[in-house]
Amino acid sequence: MFESLSDKLEHALKKLSGQAKINEINIGMAMRDIKRALLDADVNYKVTKNFVEQVRKQALGEEVIKSVSPAQMIVKIVHDELVKAMGGEQKDINLKTSRMPAVIMVAGLQGSGKTTFTAKLANLLKKKGRAPLLIAADVYRPAAIEQLKTLGAQIGVPVFSIEEKDALKAAKQGIEFAKQNSKNVAIVDTAGRLQIDEEMMAEAERLKRELSPEEILFVVDSMIGQEAVNTAKVFNDRLDFDGVVLTKMDGDTRGGAALSIKTVVDKPIKFLSQGEKVDDLDIFYPERMAQRILGMGDIVSFVEKAQETLDLEKTQKLQKRLIENEFNLEDFYEQLQELKKMGSLQNLIDMIPGLSKVVPKQEIDESNLKVIEAIINSMTKDERQKPGIINGSRRSRIAKGSGTRVQDVNMLLKQFMEMKKMMKSVTKMAKSGRKITAQNIPFNRLMQP
Structure with missing residues (x-):
């Protein structure tokens, strides 16, 4: 959602990073780029003009707090103007009535x-x-x-x-x-x-x-x-x-x-x-x-959606299996079903700060989930619980049963093993108290077709 606009605004605001102070010249350059980004996004011309004027006026009139850089201050001003342009506060539908319904x-x-x-x-x-x-x-x-x-x-x-x-x-x-x-x-x-x-x-x-x-x-x-x-x-x-x-x-x-x-x-x-x-x-x-x-990102919405849709008991069970390094293809399949309940994969990625930069849009193909499901559904219970036993003949049978190629089965098993290694390393980081960031988790390797 809004990928192009987000990228252009980020590019415009980056030009202010490293600036010691905001002045007519650097704010003018940034506002020119922001105006172009908004017009390219098909924002109404009058709305765009007013938006840029308001940001410029506030930026030149703001006294920058010592602990905040000029670039951070502009981001805050742009954020506040975006909120204002979209209505300021969330408005509920009106269901109050003395009659029914x-x-x-x-x-x-x-x-x-x-x-x-x-x-x-x-x-x-x-x-x-x-x-x-x-x-x-x-x-x-x-x-x-x-x-x-x-x-x-x-x-x-x-x-x-x-x-x-x-x-x-x-x-x-x-x-x-x-x-x-x-x-x-x-x-x-x-x-x-x-x-x-x-x-x-x-x-x-x-x-x-x-x-x-x-x-x-x-x-x-x-x-x-x-x-x-x-x-x-x-x-x-x-x-x-x-x-x-x-x-x-x-x-x-x-x-x-x-x-x-x-x-x-x-x-x-x-x-x-x-x-x-x-x-x-x-x-x-x-x-x-x-x-x-x-x-x-939008962590609040992500958490709310997770609370509404995810099965708490299943999630706790998964955490336990991850810690004990017992995560298998049955668990993976179960988590895919939980993830699907939360809606569009791209939408979920957009909600997590920084993740959309780590996982490029072109690497997200939700049709891959259907292929993965078909392959796992063609496995026996033993194969799902113990992927290591899946040899060449089993792979051929699974591919035939799922309507896919042996290469697809090989790719899934390879990605699953990579993911399991990643989860093991994340669990170790959590246990040791080491900070977990998007940079030290190779998310993009899991999404490739």
Whole structure:
């Protein structure tokens, strides 16, 4: 996420390292590079201009603390301005209501990931103890209703729909159904179009007027950059929505929407949707995102995600086996399954400070995980527990059974042994009290295909 922008900002800020003091000349050079980086990331021109002016003004007016270098001070100023540009504080969705259920209306263009997000939100609310109902009010596209029903079945959340092509009727009857079945949140998936048209906007306005939702969320594809901001402005002028959801953040997004949308429409980003899995939804925290953009990682989100998804008992068992040097391919396979629960591998790497620099993006290919799983699944229990017994004939059988090549099996076994050595050395470092850093752990050797 934001790899190109992060690299360019880091390059711009590096020019200030070693400078004894900040002056018009060196700050001017840095600001020129930062401005170019933001514009290349498709950040709105007015937002970029204001951002650079604010950083320059503060940098020249700041009295540098003795213990802090001028470069560190600029990083702090840039960080704070990034946080401000993205809304300052995290904003929750509003579910406070004297009536039941609380109504959330989800709007956006077709293809933005709106229906998928609707199910992800229901899944998140269910985990938080709510009883959600999904309402299929995108009545013109049968595929949308079927998609919502499929997703609802995956997360164990009921979906209300009708046969008639009447969005308002579907929404009203769905809310009544929620009341009668003790559902305290009704999430209405409204119709989208491939482009903005009067009919869609008029229907969305009518739904807002008749349903009086507690929350209206606008879903937009972050990959369309500046156009995402323009679309948000049109929707906000008509609907006055409450918050933005940025989707497809795991794609090749340049960051323009995330950095521009709050300033242009004055509405907070509330969620980031990444990937197709129902768990791939993150609450948006401006400060955490600023840290990630500046390459500082996001350990808080990483720990939260781990606490939500990882099995504590399995993790403790793994720690014990690592310490005793008994880690085998069964343990490795089990940890792959735990890791997958946490979402995109690239996203997890971005959360750990410095790790994205150690593990280049081109070395991360999540399809390799499927190959690894297929190979391990083709092994016998003895082979998984004692990889050392896997000789040439066994390797041929495993390759045939997994639909892979013998070379792939050889590569996996080689990488596993390297990883085991690495883990053994890390365990020794931990026992001896030696500092463990990204530099003395060869992560990149584990990710190569």
